[in-house]
Amino acid sequence: MTAPGIDTCSLVPLYVEPHFRETQLSQATAFLWLRYDGRLALMTNWHVVSGRNHETDECLSKMGGIPDRLRLHMPYVDRATPPLIIDIPTVDSDGEPLWIEHEQHGRAVDIVALPISLPPPDIVATMPMNAVRTVSLKQRVGLPLFILGYPFGRQGLGLPVWKQGSFASEPYFTGHDAQRYLIVDTASRPGMSGSPVIQRVHGEIELEDAHGRMVAGDGGCRFVGIYSGRFHTNDAGDAQLGRVWPAPLVDEIANSTRF
Structure with missing residues (x-):
């Protein structure tokens, strides 16, 4: 149940900490996706679970650590209660990856899915991204979108930051x-x-169809894809551009036959 005035999309992002044994290597975001067979997949980036740059394969940690698990912070329905911590293994006992990559492109697409089992929904407050009601909002270059994640780690009640782009x-x-x-x-x-990226419009909305229909009401939401970070440059005053891998790729990986 969502409290009055709280956007349902704020329940989607989950804070995760890649660990090697007891050492935290970084912080990131993930979200749930409901597969066609009713099982859940935890979605995040390849570089988050592997600890390596998806283009160069270089280790991202200054300590040289490679994650063996994700420490997932799962909020209870009572958000004033400290979150439930769930360890999600990223490799098996032989060090082989447990995540699912894109069947055709592998790590070239910076998205992975991990199997996950959760407590009953009346205990934890979660919302799979594809369980949120969406509409086909108009998409055009220059239009706003939101990246929902944890740039400062989990704070307070554990709600994500909505970063506009x-x-x-x-x-x-x-x-x-x-x-x-x-x-x-x-x-x-x-x-x-690993943050979900959405369009979120309140009030009258314009749909992406042949007629450009305007619809009055309480707005709408459209899932755009998964964020995987900024383009890295040596210039502190760079253009601040980032990558978003589109929604169809998320669905393909989550519903992979190798899951």
């Missing part, structure tokens, strides 16, 4: 082999890797 590349061409990701304009911070 905008479409910085043409959404129409996202997913083509030449560029499988969408470019967004946003000044994100560490901890937001």
